[in-house]
Amino acid sequence: MAAEKAALGEILRPIKGRLRLAVAAQAVSAIAGVVPFIAIAELGRVLLDNEPDRSDQAWTITAIGAGALLVRLIFMLAAGALTHFADNELQLHIRRGLVARLARVPLGWFSERNSGTVKKAVQDDVDAMHHMIAHSMLEMTSATVVPAASLAYLFWVDWQMTLVTIAPLVIGLGLYSITMAGMAKHLPDYDRAMGAINGSAVEFVQGISVVKTFGQSRRAHQKFRDAADDFAAFFLSWVRSTLNSKAAAEIVLSPIAVLVAVITGGAIFVTDGRLAGVDLLPFALLGIGLTAPVLALFYASYELRFAKAAAERVSEVMNAEELPVAESPRTPSGHHxxxxxxxxxxxxxxxxxxxxxxxxxxxxxxxxxxxxxxxxxxxxxxxxxxxxxxxxxxxxxxxxxxxxxxxxxxxxxxxxxxxxxxxxxxxxxxxxxxxxxxxxxxxxxxxxxxxxxxxxxxxxxxxxxxxxxxxxxxxxxxxxxxxxxxxxxxxxxxxxxxxxxxxxxxxxxxxxxxxxxxxxxxxxxxxxxxxxxxxxxxxxxxxxxxxxxxxxxxxxxxxxxxxxxxxxxxxxxxxxxQPHRPTPATTVSAVPAGGTSR
Incomplete structure (x- = not known):
């Protein structure tokens, strides 16, 4: 895992500055995206207040909310443009680097690897990093900043009600952690099962002419079917092992579950006089928005994991040992x-x-x-x-x-x-x-x-x-x-x-x-x-x-x-x-040294 992280860091080095700038812009955009909800909550508190003549304050809050939407749009577009341009440049840089490196490795390096391996590094693995660079980093930034900004405001309103609001979030995170641990444990088995299917499929296709000639197509096909059945059985077992915790996490983190918690806790606090009715509005507005970024954070972590693995494979090619080149080449005398x-x-x-x-x-x-x-x-x-x-x-x-x-x-x-x-x-x-x-x-x-x-x-x-x-x-x-x-x-x-x-x-x-x-x-x-x-x-x-x-x-x-x-x-x-096997009409034969050369 450390090697994958180091490989990804090394590959991202040329665009790290722009990525940091994009993350900062996305953070501003995320904060600005929370402001309109805060503005609505504050506007509700102002309009529902019994104090007279607070229209100026209401219009100010409205202007702040509208301005925040414009700021969010500008910074979101800027962040997206930065990451996409950075990804474009990085892909060009990596592919040029890969081609340049492949031009300098010993020819035997290619003999040890098939064309699919090289194509995967140059094309597929570089593409695999696109979503992480252009999208996932921004999604992870939003998924971190939005809950943090929302919780900061909610704690300012009422810390006790905030604890009630985040209770489903804490429980859901615990359940998701169990799910993720179970999935990570079986990922190597998943790779092996997929490898068995791919290997049996390639073997069957490449050897189809031979197995058909000897009437063994049913037997050869059975190997692929067995591999597919084994994968299906493994995958179903894998899904069943994480089904309960994942389903429970999805239910607990759903907006409805959070809203139920907010309404229930709010009703208790308002009845006891520990919370004003108007102060329940911010929790109803922002509380249900806390879970969506957390789910996005989990999905983005998957993209990050795949990107790290892809980066390690690309790094292996980028760091392939080059064929040494003489600094002062010599010219042979003859061809012996x-x-x-x-x-x-x-x-x-x-x-x-x-x-x-x-x-x-x-x-x-x-x-x-x-x-x-x-x-x-x-x-x-x-x-x-x-x-x-x-x-x-x-x-x-x-x-x-x-x-x-x-x-x-x-x-x-x-x-x-x-x-x-x-x-x-x-x-x-x-x-x-x-x-x-x-x-x-x-x-x-x-x-x-x-x-x-x-x-x-x-x-x-x-x-x-x-x-x-x-x-x-x-x-x-x-x-x-x-x-x-x-x-x-x-x-x-x-x-x-x-x-x-x-x-x-x-x-x-x-x-x-x-x-x-x-x-x-x-x-x-x-x-x-x-x-x-x-x-x-x-x-x-x-x-x-x-x-x-x-x-x-x-x-x-x-x-x-x-x-x-x-x-x-x-x-x-x-x-x-084998008298039927033809004898070559001509063989490569010796020609005197004085023979003509084309």
Missing amino acids: VSYQNVRFSYDGKKEAVAGVDLELAPGTVTALVGPSGSGKSTLATLLPRFGDVTGGSLSIGGVDIRELALDDLYRRVAFVFQDVRLTQGTVADNIRMARPDATAAEVADAARAACVHDVIEALPRGYDSVVGEDARFSGGQAQRVSIARALLADTPVIVLDEAAAYADPQSEAAVQDALSELTRGKIVLLIAHRLSTVVDADQIAVLEDGKIVERGTHTELVAREGRYARMWHAHERNSAW
């Missing part, structure tokens, strides 16, 4: 890539890469193979700085990549992965992402080389079609668009995560042709999942537990009858067992 005793750990404990030495020469293809979790992807993604090595060094052209300017690094290293990401912009903008100044002709040439030009031309607006609107690509087509992007970048080093592994059979050959064009004459680091795609690689590094246990060409490794040979024989048996 060298891994020297490279180590990397995600959690600072177990190493995903444990002391790897690897040399990647220009014009060669190096394939990384090994079982799942062996460190292939981690080793490859260190090259484009998805994360920084925690030991050893990784250099290009004799310069540690941490000493390169990021723009320089990404002019030298491109990557094409299985999980294609296309932004919601035009197809042309997606291709020219690495080179925003590329001409339309250069974009089209890259698309032709990636075997996707005809697909794009067939779209309603061609290269001006917007991805997600009038441009919808299959997996293989989207992959070729990403390859066109890499072709246009024309970097000397390419990192591939076997981009055609999940392409549909119709587009697999086209993707392989595009990859061959992309990798011609380049340094290629290939993460291989199918051994048939690496038989022509210049060197194959076999990884296990983050270490290279074998290296050599396909022929050499098969002849050694080691780890790679066993994997290859298993691959051959699997291929023989």
Whole structure:
């Protein structure tokens, strides 16, 4: 809770001055809003008094009440304008800060989080703070000032009658405290129950094709139904546990209950002569208005709780560790890539890469193979700085990549992965992402080389079609668009995560042709999942537990009858067992260093 409060305070720092001014204006507005009721009460006391010729006093009280209404309106509008403008500026400040921070975090940070998490922080959580900033703070101010001002006046009129008036308020607050305590205790259970529903729903939707194929849709759907039933049972139990105290609090804090208390107590005091009949009027007017602000205070506290939680999530993104940037960048001499005793750990404990030495020469293809979790992807993604090595060094052209300017690094290293990401912009903008100044002709040439030009031309607006609107690509087509992007970048080093592994059979050959064009004459680091795609690689590094246990060409490794040979024989048996599975028409192959580069 303290962390959430600190996070909210830090986020609100840029607008704290204006918020204080808005709260002060709202406090003046709230006090001014009580004055007309006091004026009516005092006017009644004057008009019902037997003393003659008090018309001047009556008109003065009336003018004060009318003037207070005008003051209330002016200051209320001022407070609302201040908070809304402050909220507008804060949202702009936060979103700019988030985008700027996300542009500087390691690319691996995004691999650990899905797009929904980032979207929630940038959009949903920032929006969640709007009501608290623009409305709840003002509502809480009114809910505090109005009862305080009213009670101050009522105590001045008669302190005993004031105690009678606030008795329902005290009882109602006690009952609401019991309700709030019960609700707070079950909030973690509520979050877990909602998480179970969301998780089962996503699992069912994402796996619908598989479960339907195997006739298990009823069983998969049952998991979601069970989660929904469990949530319903929990929620009903939660509501029932707080129902009695909440209902009692609502009844006690209702205007009717307060009015009954005022009339009953007033009748007793007037009959006993302890209170003049005319003095009962202020309590009837202001007493019934004491409970509404208190209820508003409870509801505003909910908004504050959600805003604090949202602020903490936003702060986590705002404080994400940035990728270190060299103060005095160096320029490499050539493009030779060298891994020297490279180590990397995600959690600072177990190493995903444990002391790897690897040399990647220009014009060669190096394939990384090994079982799942062996460190292939981690080793490859260190090259484009998805994360920084925690030991050893990784250099290009004799310069540690941490000493390169990021723009320089990404002019030298491109990557094409299985999980294609296309932004919601035009197809042309997606291709020219690495080179925003590329001409339309250069974009089209890259698309032709990636075997996707005809697909794009067939779209309603061609290269001006917007991805997600009038441009919808299959997996293989989207992959070729990403390859066109890499072709246009024309970097000397390419990192591939076997981009055609999940392409549909119709587009697999086209993707392989595009990859061959992309990798011609380049340094290629290939993460291989199918051994048939690496038989022509210049060197194959076999990884296990983050270490290279074998290296050599396909022929050499098969002849050694080691780890790679066993994997290859298993691959051959699997291929023989599935004769229907197509063999790629083309694989990424080595090109002599003197080969042409696009």
